[in-house]
Amino acid sequence: MIYADTAEARFIDRPNRFIAHVELDGRTETVHVKNTGRCRELLLPNIPVVLEKSDNPNRKTKYDLIAVRKKKLGWINIDSQAPNKVVKEWLTKQDFDVVIPEYSYGDSRIDFYMEKGNRKYLLEVKGCTLEIGGTGYFPDAPTVRGVKHIRELMKAQKQGFWCGIAFVIQMNGIDEVLPNTETHPEFGEALSQAKQAGVHVLNLTCSVDKNSLEITSPIRIT
Template identity: 65%
Template sequence: MKYGKIVEGKFIDRPNRFIAHVEIAGKAETVHVKNTGRCRELLLPGAAVRLEQSDNPARKTLYDLVAVYKDRIGWINIDSQASNKVVKEWLEAQDYDVVRPEYTYGNSRIDFYLEKGEHRIFMEVKGCTLEINGIGYFPDAPTERGVKHLRELTAARQEGYECVVAFVIQMEGVTEVRPYVEMQPEFGTALAEAEAAGVKVLFLPCKVGRDWLKIDGKLVKKCYQIPVALGKV
């Protein structure tokens, strides 16, 4: 996925989860943060950030904060919408018969429904921006929605669907994601229950460019086994 015009800035502070103050070309600007997670270890005063400039003059904020620089790791894309976008691009290059986003299943909406021959696959996508000692962790804030998604996949697997939870690693140098049970034990429990039911876990490392994000197919790593239709990268 590719952004429009990108500008550089320095992070000042974050009054709430929706907006931040950033210094751009020597001027303090109020910007929209495209991630409602905490990002406390990333959004530190003085941190270098990248922002996409909007072409809509009617917007209250002219910029969207989409990436931040972290020592030892480099640039981390924190755009929470980016993970589904790059997965859609990646899946469309994998020769599936059907790639359908936002698929309604019962009372739920699954990120992707896939078909390949006789395979019927549900996939939920989780973006990972939290790194600790070279390992990715999810979530960085409590997420009841994330727990619900895992339980939905578990139920779908029990009904015969092939199911995958895909962690998109929105940084370079990290190839594994673990449940951050210190933040939310329930997510770790739900993930373990999903795996026990046959839900597959997939790690998707990314390349992070100045104005783009792309799944690095050469580094895709699988955890345990993944459905046959997902085995070719």
């Protein structure tokens, strides 16, 4: 996926999880942060960031903050909507007969339902932006919703679905994601139980630039 209208700026602060102040062309601009996670290790004073200009003239904020530059790693995409978009692109290249986003299953809405022949698939997508010591971690904040989705996938697996959790690694040079048990132990426990139940865990590596994100992983779902 490619962002059409972007600009570089410098991060100032983040008053709450929805907005940030940045320095753009010598002025302070209030922008929308497209990630409600903590991102504490990324959004540091004076760090380079990338903004996408909104095409809605009636919005209160003209820009979305979509990427942050981190030493040694380069640009990290923090757009929480991007993982589902690139996974949809990725799935269209894998010969599925049906790909349906936002599929209702049980008490949850799973990111993708697919069919190939007589086989049915459910895939939940998680974006990873947290890197520690060369490894990706998820989540960077507690996610009750994430645990709920894992439980639903375990039920579906027992009912004959192929079920998977795809971690989209929104940074260059990282190829593994581990559960951030320090931040959310329950997520780590649920992920471990899911693996034992046969749920597939996919680490999707990406090519990230300041205005683009593309899955480069050789993994194919069969």
